[in-house]
Amino acid sequence: GAGVSQSPRYKVAKRGQDVALRCDPISGHVSLFWYQQALGQGPEFLTYFQNEAQLDKSGLPSDRFFAERPEGSVSTLKIQRTQQEDSAVYLCASSTDRGSVADTQYFGPGTRLTVL
Amino acid sequence: QQPVQSPQAVILREGEDAVINCSSSKALYSVHWYRQKHGEAPVFLMILLKGGEQKGHDKISASFNEKKQQSSLYLTASQLSYSGTYFCGTEKGSARQLTFGSGTQLTVLP
Incomplete structure (x- = not known):
């Protein structure tokens, strides 16, 4: 079956531009996560949705970062007024969230954002 | 708090074994x-x-x-396809998000 897909795969933005990154989770997956991965580092949590509800946004680095999942499926991560330090790979993951802990998170290929 | 992985990098010959460790200072519910x-x-x-x-x-x-509060990953008789960076992710209590280590880069040579 189809896995998690993300678009675009690569995005180059000039400093100050707004960008929107899209995530299509595995069909039927309730939970959706966004992570940021800097070069040579592990992914770092940004935000978490259960269906359309954003239950945790504690990892968003600033108020320039905004995420939504209005219909409980596709999610968009928006970054306003991009800065060079925003350059990273943005990973999306989804899980079934059957109500038990330790559900497997399946990752998409990521969007590599470069801010010039 | 981020789990600590060791070693940071390892190079193996095909067929050799490797162990990657992941430890945390916090109580863990699961390790991914x-x-x-x-x-x-x-x-x-x-x-x-x-x-x-x-x-x-x-x-x-x-x-x-x-x-x-430690997990170990064991790779036996390694294959070329095992090359890559291995991450452990830890989950605490009811929090769903994973906190990842900085990774272990594994290279398997022929």
């Missing part, structure tokens, strides 16, 4: 292991749960020592 190849998505390997048993598939297995 992933492998990521350059430019690709992290691929799920296995989950170890608090109170659970050692898990494995094929020639990759892992253990979870609750007292030490």
Whole structure:
């Protein structure tokens, strides 16, 4: 079956531009996560949705970062007024969230954002 | 707090064994292991749960020592396809998000 897909795969933005990154989770997956991965580092949590509800946004680095999942499926991560330090790979993951802990998170290929 | 992985990097010959460790200073509920190849998505390997048993598939297995808050990933008779960066992700209590270590870069040479 189809896995998690993300678009675009690569995005180059000039400093100050707004960008929107899209995530299509595995069909039927309730939970959706966004992570940021800097070069040579592990992914770092940004935000978490259960269906359309954003239950945790504690990892968003600033108020320039905004995420939504209005219909409980596709999610968009928006970054306003991009800065060079925003350059990273943005990973999306989804899980079934059957109500038990330790559900497997399946990752998409990521969007590599470069801010010039 | 980020779990600590060791070693940071390891180079093996095909057929050799390797152990990757992941430790945390916080009480853990579960440990998730992933492998990521350059430019690709992290691929799920296995989950170890608090109170659970050692898990494995094929020639990759892992253990979870609750007292030490440590997990180890064992790769036996390594294959070229095992090359990549291995990450452990830890989950605490009811929080769903994973906190990842900085990774162990594994290179298997022919």
